[in-house]
Amino acid sequence: MTEKLLIRIDQSAKQAIHWLIYSAEQQIIASGEYKKLSDLAQLTEKAQGRETTVLLSAAVVQLKTIELPTKWNRKLEQALPFMLEEQLACDVDNVFIAIGEPGSKDDKPTINIALCDRDMLAELVALFDEHQIQVKHILPDALLLPEQADDELAVIELDGQWLCRLGQWHGCVIEPSWGADYLHALAPKQITHFSPADALPEVAPKIAKEAEYELPLALLAKNLGNTPFNLRQGLFAPKKSTPQWWKDWRSGLIAASVALVGFVTVQGLQIVQLQNQADQFKAEAIDTYKQAFPNRKVREALLRKQIETELRAISATKQGGFLDLTDKFVSVYSQVKDFQPETLRYDHKRNELRIRVKAKDFQVFGQVKTILEQKGLTVQQGSLNNDGDAVIGEIRLRGEA
Template sequence: MTEILLIRTGLNLQDNLTWLVYSPQEQEIIASGELASASELNTLTEKSDNRDVIVLLPSDQVQLKTIPLPTKWNRKLEQALPYMLEEDLACDIDDLHIAIGDPGMIEEQHTINVGITDATWFEQWLEVFRENEITAYTVLPDALLLPNSAPDELAGIELNDQWLFKLNDWHIAAVEQSWLAGYLSALGNPDVNHYSPVTDFPEAVTLKPQTQDYDLPLALFAKQLPHVKFNLRQGRYQLKKQGSLWWGYWKSAAIAASIALICSITIKLVELNQLNTQVALSKAQVVDRYQRAFPGTKVRPQLIRSQIKGALAKISGGSDVGFLSLTNELVSVFNQVNEFTPETLRYDNRRGELRLRARAKDFQTFGKVKSILENNGLTVEQGSLNNDGDFVVGEIKLRGGA
């Protein structure tokens, strides 16, 4: 597995940024540091090469909400989601970027998790990373990467003079020290599992130090990445990976490509077998109809085309608009129209008229045949059409053009 570069942004481009290079395989920190502002991001461009870049946004700029739904999550609800949120938001819904998380259930109520942030602010940070040639396929709010705690217990860590908290799976907050007592009181003073030393917490709160997991905040976040599937880069902000960053990605892609290739070859073989069967069936039908039309003649399947032409030439008497000419026109129709099967064929030599009784899959097929023949310069008269089970049976009369 490749190394990971985590970059935690500030509220604006002038705030300091923290970064960390972490090896999931070795479970160790490779390097870490701070940048005075976004103007120094170019110093991380080289470090981002051949590493999976994860951008962390301040949690006070990303709101996580769980939205109740009238029914199970589906595409129609996804289209209606902005209107469902509109009443709960103080700003114009068009100014926001809404990222969709996992659907769920609260008792018998269907729900969907969403992440919301200001679209202009979000785009500004994406553009800054693009300008510095740092490609980040994953963007997350930082506190979402805190470890999960028991129900109704908080997980917390201190970062840049703020406390980051996570309650259950989908409640996060960034709290200034001066707001700490009010925030905890509003939640009913839940127990706090803290991953950095604490000071000035209300006495009503039970503190549970996770000393064995004390670490740099970004290192703690890196360890939680496999457990978080959410990504703010969705919709118009989504990036498709250009290539594999490590063997695991390459292996998955190769397996998927192999399966797709095998499936494609199998489908083509099935289709080829079906076509061969249809060809054999058609040949048998041609031979059978030739023998019925010209009883007592010997059929040579490999020469059937020449035999038909010779027999028809005798019948038509060499007339340009005779039987042979009209049946030649019909041959082209059979090549162009599927599921159009002749049943009887009669030729009126006196009138120069060929009468064809045929079976087709629907009425439109007869219309298509009539149109093709007329486009070829023939005079076509369509008789009555009748349903015969799953098919339509009818008669077509055709003569040479006037």
Template sequence: MVRLAQGKLSVLEEKAADREVIVLLPSDQVSLKTVMLPTKWGRKLEQALPYLIEEQLAQDVDSMFIAIEQPTMVDEKHAIRIACCDKTWLSNWYSRFHEAGIEIHRMVPDALLLPNAQDGEASMIRLGEQWLVKQGDWQVAAVESSWLETYLHAAKVSIVNHFSPIEHAFAGIQWNAQEAEYDLPLAVCAKHLTLHKLTFNQGAFAQKKKQPQWWADWRSGLIAASVALVAFIGVKTVQLIHLNNEVANLKAEAVAAYQEAFPGKVVRPQLLRTQLRSALAQLDGGPETSFLKLTEQMVTVLSEVKQFSVETIRFDQRRNELRIRARGKDFQSFGQVKALFEQQGLSVDQGSLNNDGDFVVGELRVKGA
């Protein structure tokens, strides 16, 4: 906890390292108020709060910073506890701590951390030439020693529980010396940090979330890895889209081929393989089967002979014969094709062959069994 002159902040930098710093604001600069509300506390009331308390402030409300503690109830009515101070004054304190390299975890009025007092009572402790005074649990003051008697009578305090020795006991007031708890003001305040949740670390002065050290050490590597992962996923996504497009095109070609081979049949793309097998089974033993077998053998043969291309194919169902008009590199290519057909047990009649520029054009008649 800190309550010292601004010029001495630099001496705390080393001690404040890796510690939670709680700053005690002088209570003579802070005003605590309980604001009665027309309804339950919510976001709309939070936005309207400055206008609800404008008449209660001695300064322009725009120049004040308002810290909100928590909603409460007063005589079964909704209320909110707030603390106000000059915005420029508070900003100056934050700037000083920042310049000194000290991170503030909480800011709270010093007198608020005194022990709570009952109605008509006050808790007090001496701090320099001032007395910190707390009445109830939400009324505080910092009073010069010369004004103390006047203040206590004006505040109608009849019992004082004091945590520092007092030189002059004023008449009309019961003085209870808490000698067993006499201590330095900061020590007494530190014991009661949990009494209230109030902090001025709100709004524009909210504490920024500190990044863990492991993030600072690994941030660059993790960012690079993330970029690489995103790039990898992007490439794979593009590849997947390309493959899906190819699959769709192949399916369309397969459906078109099936419709051409079996006109009038309904095609179900997801069952195309099953439909094809069924259609071939129905054709088994028929003339279509002979055509398919011959064309299958023809594809096998032509795949082994280079620079030999088929121009036209005709199928004579009655003779179970394929009539192939083709173009080859030379006369030997026709002989090679004829020999390969015959090796598969087929009968081949070769028609006339003619030169056509750099190629030889001719006809083959391939007869099945």
């Protein structure tokens, strides 16, 4: 961002607004003036994409340098309102105190401060927010005049008034009607003026900076980078602006976040469902094991190993055995549809496998019997019962005894 917007608010009865758009490369880009504060809305568009600084008339901001009992620290900052209470003509709670740079005078620590009406500043900040003008800095205008020696005065004429800066931390605005008396009381050793000063009283030698005669705001803009002070601090510190990349990508990122949350939620639900199914299958396996081996103690963590051990033992007792019978029986699944075993029982003495089966119709049992007999098994078919849309019956498979 190279272009900047400078807005000067006159807090007197005039309430005029002076503005200037400038950049270090192009200098003055545009400038103008509005007659009343209600015209501020006309600067909304000009402020977009530009760093905005607001200058308050030095008539409403008092600059002071306070001597401190010790080096500036956090505790002194908290005690500062009480230290100033006797120096103020109004309630200290109605005053906003902005902290400047610490320093020293006659080997004593000091702190520069600026005082202004708290409500006035709050209303001004709210007014700029209302017009969507993001203000980064608020400064007293006289503080941007070129700094002089402690007893020397810098002045420039602006809209019939004179902006004055004495030394490093003293500023004011004077009117021609009473300015002469003020300057005599101030008694500067030298007056450096950046606009024609014939109307100023001869209270001190005048040094004309004719080469720098220009728009007052242009002169003030040149010194903006040399002033670290900002009234926008503490209660009035600017809110962090939203980065442009967030404005550009916000909608997409929000949509992606919603999609991600939805995906994680669906995956979580699927995991829960699978875990429930796994628990159900595990319970069924335990029940089947208990039915097949009622005298055996079930160890859930070792259930698979227990089943494998029992099956090896069964298979070793008879030639062919349980594994041979189940292997031949399982081969039926690839050839017959709508055929579902419900329970299996094995009699190792007779080497006989009894299977309770649920099938689609009676023909399925005949088809299964034929296939198993072709594999060399003795097949006995028990009674068949019609159970609604299915037929339930028993098949006995026998190998060599």
